[in-house]
Amino acid sequence: MATHRADEKRFLDERGSSGPLAPNGLNPATIMEKPVRERIVDCYFWKDQCFAVNEADIVNRVVDHVHFIGGTYGDAQRPSPFLCLAFKLLQLGPGDDVLREYLEFGGEKFKYLRALALFYVRLTRQAKDVYLFLEPFLKDYRKLKRRGRTGTSLTFMDEFVDDLLVKERVCGTTLWKMPKREILEDLDVLEPRISPLGDIEDLLESDVEEADGRNGREDSEDDDRRRASPGSEFGEVTPERDAMDVDEGEKEVANGNDHDSS
Amino acid sequence: MASKKGAYENTASDTDFRKKYDRAEYAQKAKDREAKEKEESKLRYEAKLAGKKYYAPLTGEETLTQARASRLDVSQNVGKVMLMPAGAATGKKGRGAGFYCEACDLTFKDNLQWVEHENSMQHLRAIGQTGEVKKASAEDVRERIERIWERMQEEKKDDVKTLGERLEIRKEEEEKDREERRRKRKELVERQRAEKEKEVKIKKEYGEDVRVEGEHDEDDMMASMGITGFGSSKK
Ligand SMILES: [Zn+2]
Numbered sequence: 001m002a003t004h005r006a007d008e009k010r011f012l013d014e015r016g017s018s019g020p021l022a023p024n025g026l027n028p029a030t031i032m033e034k035p036v037r038e039r040i041v042d043c044y045f046w047k048d049q050c051f052a053v054n055e056a057d058i059v060n061r062v063v064d065h066v067h068f069i070g071g072t073y074g075d076a077q078r079p080s081p082f083l084c085l086a087f088k089l090l091q092l093g094p095g096d097d098v099l100r101e102y103l104e105f106g107g108e109k110f111k112y113l114r115a116l117a118l119f120y121v122r123l124t125r126q127a128k129d130v131y132l133f134l135e136p137f138l139k140d141y142r143k144l145k146r147r148g149r150t151g152t153s154l155t156f157m158d159e160f161v162d163d164l165l166v167k168e169r170v171c172g173t174t175l176w177k178m179p180k181r182e183i184l185e186d187l188d189v190l191e192p193r194i195s196p197l198g199d200i201e202d203l204l205e206s207d208v209e210e211a212d213g214r215n216g217r218e219d220s221e222d223d224d225r226r227r228a229s230p231g232s233e234f235g236e237v238t239p240e241r242d243a244m245d246v247d248e249g250e251k252e253v254a255n256g257n258d259h260d261s262s
Numbered sequence: 263m264a265s266k267k268g269a270y271e272n273t274a275s276d277t278d279f280r281k282k283y284d285r286a287e288y289a290q291k292a293k294d295r296e297a298k299e300k301e302e303s304k305l306r307y308e309a310k311l312a313g314k315k316y317y318a319p320l321t322g323e324e325t326l327t328q329a330r331a332s333r334l335d336v337s338q339n340v341g342k343v344m345l346m347p348a349g350a351a352t353g354k355k356g357r358g359a360g361f362y363c364e365a366c367d368l369t370f371k372d373n374l375q376w377v378e379h380e381n382s383m384q385h386l387r388a389i390g391q392t393g394e395v396k397k398a399s400a401e402d403v404r405e406r407i408e409r410i411w412e413r414m415q416e417e418k419k420d421d422v423k424t425l426g427e428r429l430e431i432r433k434e435e436e437e438k439d440r441e442e443r444r445r446k447r448k449e450l451v452e453r454q455r456a457e458k459e460k461e462v463k464i465k466k467e468y469g470e471d472v473r474v475e476g477e478h479d480e481d482d483m484m485a486s487m488g489i490t491g492f493g494s495s496k497k
Binding site: 049059098 | 327395402
């Protein structure tokens with residue numbers, strides 16, 4: 001039977017030399033910087049809630065404890081539950097099939113589960129797969145709370161995905177330098193992105209150039225979509241926990257706005 | 263174990279017997295323990311030479327380790343947290359004030375020490391666990407997501423139900439209140455009417471303008487006899 005060690009000791013001791021590498025060739029034990037790792041394994045949340053956790057328990061932990069994204073927070077630079085669980089994922093090394101459950105089926109219901117999996121994918125997958133895994137969620141406009149050293153702020157899933165694709169540092173972790181999408185397209189590693197949204201600038205431009213009669217509709221559609229319910233993009237309408245304050249009427253209006261995709 | 267003859271013999275000999283028995287038992291136990299400790303220290307020494315930590319050998323009966331079902335409840339120990347420097351997962355032998363581990367007979371001062379002990383291989387071995395955790399498959403993960411989601415939906419439904427029940431109960435109570443007020447009002451009206459009726463009756467009995475059957479019979483009789491009544495104006 002396949003097992004993991006309940007604690008991180010072997011992960012941190014052995015991965016340095018002989019442990020399996022992540023698909024992007026990095027050593028999962030050193031993807032997070034040493035001071036951050038040390039803060040994580042020293043913190044109570046890690047010892048209490050990340051011990052003996054497997055791929056399925058991750059879901060419970062996210063639902064119960066992850067209410068914001070972030071690296072370390074406060075003056076004490078406490079590692080966030082989000083970061084601790086990302087570190088646990090680095091130890092568990094879940095396969096793409098598990099990640100798909102987190103991102104899609106689970107991510108519909110629990111937005112922080114999706115956010116965690118997106119972060120983990122960015123840390124461990126090859127550039128091509130990072131783009132393919134992450135881009136679909138540029139259409140997820142659910143709110144996310146973010147907590148950093150200075151305080152709490154509001155962001156959205158699509159913004160978080162964008163950060164993961166373009167920023168150098170996210171959630172207290174330096175992201176490995178990934179080739180730009182265009183380079184991968186030039187190398188025929190990636191097909192040009194076909195997306196109902198894509199880069200709004202590009203779409204507007206192509207509308208003018210191709211004069212295909214869409215008259216920049218994407219712009220207004222995007223506005224509608226910004227207000228649309230989260231699940232509707234993915235063929236399933238699932239009220240999720242943090243959206244419970246949205247009343248049913250509002251949700252229906254949002255879905256109504258969202259039906260036609262040309 | 264104790265002799266039935268105890269009542270006829272002096273108690274000292276009874277205790278004597280027990281002492282002898284216990285002494286033999288203790289001796290055997292000590293011998294066993296010594297042998298075990300010798301074996302352990304040999305293994306511990308070998309482990310140390312190999313640069314590893316020693317743990318009691320696995321028996322094959324051990325179970326896998328599982329994630330905690332919930333958060334350790336430390337509410338009763340708030341304030342005790344962080345009394346000791348972090349990383350000092352050394353408990354005190356025996357039962358004492360703090361977190362007591364039955365399996366290891368150790369007491370810990372705070373929740374951090376306690377959780378570190380719970381995670382330690384020493385403790386896991388003591389409770390017969392391997393420290394290995396079963397890997398979950400994608401199917402396991404999906405099942406877990408479904409279970410958590412359904413649980414949350416149920417809880418939501420329960421919340422709505424209890425809210426509904428609360429409203430129902432309140433409605434019933436209000437209805438009862440109203441019923442009670444209605445009853446009191448009715449009673450009052452009834453009483454007032456009764457009083458009024460009584461008044462009216464008195465009036466009728468002694469009033470001037472109400473003629474009740476038989477009331478004037480006397481007058482009539484007297485009149486017929488040529489005597490006018492006692493101030494009865496109406497005739
Ligand atoms: Zn113990």
